[in-house]
Amino acid sequence: MTIGGEKDKEKETEAMTIEHKAYARVGFLGNPSDVYFGRAISFSLANFWASVQLRPSDHFVIQPHPTHDLVSFRSIHHLVHRLSTEGYYGGVRLLMAICKVFYKHCREENIELNKGNFTLSYDTNIPRQTGLSGSSAIVCAALNCLLDFYNVRHLIKVEIRPNLILSAEKELGIVAGLQDRVVQVYGGLVYMDFSRENMDKLGHGIYKPMDVNLLPPLFLIYAENPSDSGKVHSTVRQRWLDGDKSIISSMNEVAGLAEKGKMVLLEKNYKELVNLMNRNFDLRRQMFGDEALGALNIKMVEVARSVGAAVKFTGSGGAVVAFCPDGPTQVGRLESACKKAGFTLQKISVVPSFLSEEESKSLITY
DSSP, X not given: OOHHHHHHHHHHHHHXXXXXXEEEEEEEESTTGGGXXXXXXXXXXXXXXXXXXXXXXXXXXXXXXXXXXXXXXXXXXXXXHHHHHHOXXXXXXXXXXXXXXXXXXXXXXXXXXXXXXXXXXXXXXXXXXXXXXXXXXXXXXXXXXXXXXXXXXXXXXXXTHHHHHHHHHHHTTOOOOHXXXXXXXXXXXXXXXXXXXXXXXXXXXXXXXXXXXXXXXXXXXXXXXXXXXXXXXXXXXXXXHTTOHHHHHHHHHHHHHHHHHHHHHHHTOHHHHHHHHHHHHHHHHHHHOHHHHOHHHHHHHHHHHTTTOEEEESSSSSEEEEEOTTOHHHHHHHHHHHHHHTOEEEEOOBOOBOOOHHHHHHSOOO
């Protein structure tokens, strides 16, 4: 092939390249009841995201990330330090898993996939182990690329897509619920009902997008060296399965906070929102205990509360969401307290809904 021909092919490939972003999420109210047939309100966090790029190619290639899938190190000390802070896994396994789950789903549903091969690559700026759903963001972005490459978006319902993302993560032994994946598929602010009746009848929950402008100004606090969010669910789930009445009662109350929160947001009753956010954390602490939550995570909450801010975990640990009902002066005190404690504070920006008009109309609303 001539140089001119190679350039033409490069331009053609570039024109056919598909790229999607999926954003970090904040579990605002009701978590972790989403994995206990509960309810939740979450929103997409514009501050951080993962992106996946799909380029047509002669062979099917999953491209390792130069930083997150590092296999070359300066020394054994560098390797051990890297594993201690970043863990063993990057994003390659996530891309592989969603390709497998997507392919299997399409075969089961008799959806034809007739196109050629491609190369998948990814990037992310979501801080690791902060409970902001960094792994599912990569999977969600990749799923969107696959939907567009094969032109099957209209054949896979919006409500089903979070299930596919969760299935890909379960392939890898990642313990999680649908809440994160729903809001990453839908974008914006979403109220979710995961009642057993809905899950058994539909195979998914009932998801209702809400106006992002209902939210007050919110702030994200996170640690540079957070705990592993995967450890938090460990003992509580077994106790719930065993019929522990105190756990079942507390988890039902947590779910009720999301239901109350929906009305509170619609009414913009931010005074009551303070109570709901604080109660959400207190119930989590009561159920899981300080050892499971981790000293660093508890400290983030205590720092926010020391200036009178409402605060709760964004997920299972590593970051918290804070609300300062008294306004800018209180925000200033929060900034000072976080700086003194060594925590990072960012004002939260919320991503609007991703759903097209057609997808919004197709949603189950009962």
